[in-house]
Amino acid sequence: MDTFIQTTPFFSSEHRALAGRLAQFSEREIEARAGDDERETDEALRGYVLLLAENDLLKHAVARPGQPFDLRSFCIIRETLSYSSSLADLAFVMQGLGTYAISLAATEHVRDFWLARAAIGKAIAAFALTEPEAGSDVAALKTTARREDDSYIIDGRKRFISNAGVADFYTVFARTGTREDGRAEISAFIVSARMPGFSVAERTEMIAPHPIGELEFKSCKVPAEDMIGKPGDGLRLSLQTLDMFRASVGAAACGMARRALDESLLYARSRQQFGKPLAGHQLIQEKLADMATELDAARLLVIAPLTRRTLASGPRPGKPARRNSSQLKPPAGSSIKRCRFTAARVWYGALWSNACTVMRALCASMKALPKSKSSSLPINS
Numbered sequence: 001m002d003t004f005i006q007t008t009p010f011f012s013s014e015h016r017a018l019a020g021r022l023a024q025f026s027e028r029e030i031e032a033r034a035g036d037d038e039r040e041t042d043e044a045l046r047g048y049v050l051l052l053a054e055n056d057l058l059k060h061a062v063a064r065p066g067q068p069f070d071l072r073s074f075c076i077i078r079e080t081l082s083y084s085s086s087l088a089d090l091a092f093v094m095q096g097l098g099t100y101a102i103s104l105a106a107t108e109h110v111r112d113f114w115l116a117r118a119a120i121g122k123a124i125a126a127f128a129l130t131e132p133e134a135g136s137d138v139a140a141l142k143t144t145a146r147r148e149d150d151s152y153i154i155d156g157r158k159r160f161i162s163n164a165g166v167a168d169f170y171t172v173f174a175r176t177g178t179r180e181d182g183r184a185e186i187s188a189f190i191v192s193a194r195m196p197g198f199s200v201a202e203r204t205e206m207i208a209p210h211p212i213g214e215l216e217f218k219s220c221k222v223p224a225e226d227m228i229g230k231p232g233d234g235l236r237l238s239l240q241t242l243d244m245f246r247a248s249v250g251a252a253a254c255g256m257a258r259r260a261l262d263e264s265l266l267y268a269r270s271r272q273q274f275g276k277p278l279a280g281h282q283l284i285q286e287k288l289a290d291m292a293t294e295l296d297a298a299r300l301l302v303i304a305p306l307t308r309r310t311l312a313s314g315p316r317p318g319k320p321a322r323r324n325s326s327q328l329k330p331p332a333g334s335s336i337k338r339c340r341f342t343a344a345r346v347w348y349g350a351l352w353s354n355a356c357t358v359m360r361a362l363c364a365s366m367k368a369l370p371k372s373k374s375s376s377l378p379i380n381s
């Protein structure tokens with residue numbers, strides 16, 4: 001049994017209660033469904049969103065305006081879900097990523113409409129920032145939104161958008177003009193998937209179950225009241241969203257690594273070689289111990305800065321919080337990578353069986369790689 005959250009001083013009694021309840025929920029509900037993730041990915045994702053809503057978990061993803069966002073609860077949930085299913089984790093995280101800007105700046109009735117629907121699983125959210133020519137350099141985006149009476153007309157293309165084709169609405173970032181200093185004026189909009197002129201141009205196949213694809217906007221008309229904040233607020237809102245959620249990527253990776261460790265332990269105890277279980281061989285014991293150490297290190301690297309950040313900055317992260325969320329990702333990522341490769345060395349031949357859970361966990365933790373080409377800095381995984 002995993003005792004990290006129960007015994008680490010960075011969590012409150014509420015976090016510990018949440019972790020205990022969640023572990024049971026995940027074992028009972030998510031484990032039972034995870035086998036279908038690859039076959040019916042879109043349907044499985046919709047099912048997870050409803051399941052998470054029924055179990056009152058989406059309230060931890062959808063921010064409540066004016067109230068602090070509890071990133072530690074968010075991370076506990078991401079780690080637990082990704083232990084069993086990276087798709088269930090995606091279902092959870094996107095409800096947050098796709099609604100955070102709305103919670104910060106949308107007009108009250110628009111905001112309340114979408115947040116309420118997202119929190120009960122009635123509307124699936126997505127976050128549409130990346131474009132073919134605007135990846136890390138988000139300010140280079142080319143999608144435009146021009147004002148026409150009481151509407152904005154959006155034209156352009158987005159790529160690598162998680163939940164493309166499954167989402168009911170998208171938080172979309174587009175260029176509405178040029179600032180006095182020559183930089184792009186970027187604004188944010190809520191675009192319902194039903195809007196004429198909106199379409200999913202292509203789905204991108206990934207090596208782990210993950211609905212993702214390209215969006216096309218062709219004279220897509222959205223009401224001006226669906227702009228989030230004021231013209232020009234978009235870049236700030238997109239970066240605030242990434243600052244808030246980036247830290248949780250490490251938590252999801254820890255869940256996958258913990259699964260790889262648990263499965264490796266089980267396997268090493270059951271597989272006999274040279275007359276005794278693999279786990280009886282000292283070099284395998286060393287590998288298992290290395291994995292456990294890397295995992296503990298990664299979990300501490302994720303949670304310690306988060307605790308400092310929560311105590312220091314409340315609901316909206318300031319500069320130190322931003323630095324923390326960027327700092328923790330590389331070392332936590334390296335620990336997880338080492339943990340993953342060590343797991344592969346415990347399993348060897350058996351790793352390549354499709355039915356093997358550890359293989360699923362390893363693929364999920366590498367899902368930043370589309371099948372045909374490599375990519376970088378995924379927003380949510």
Ligand SMILES: Cc1cc2nc3c(=O)[nH]c(=O)nc-3n(C[C@H](O)[C@H](O)[C@H](O)COP(=O)(O)OP(=O)(O)OC[C@H]3O[C@@H](n4cnc5c(N)ncnc54)[C@H](O)[C@@H]3O)c2cc1C
Pocket residue numbers: 127128129130134135136137159160161162163210212367368369370375376377378379380381
């Ligand atoms: C699984 C997955 C899910 C995603 N989901 C979403 C989503 O829901 N919504 C969304 O909007 N986007 C999403 N993305 C897109 C993702 O956020 C982008 O991949 C990311 O922003 C990087 O952009 P890029 O892939 O175009 O890489 P590029 O920006 O082209 O970068 C390529 C490489 O160059 C490096 N690099 C870039 N600039 C510099 C520099 N100045 N100095 C040094 N090195 C540099 C990068 O670190 C990277 O290693 C997703 C991506 C993946 C893989």
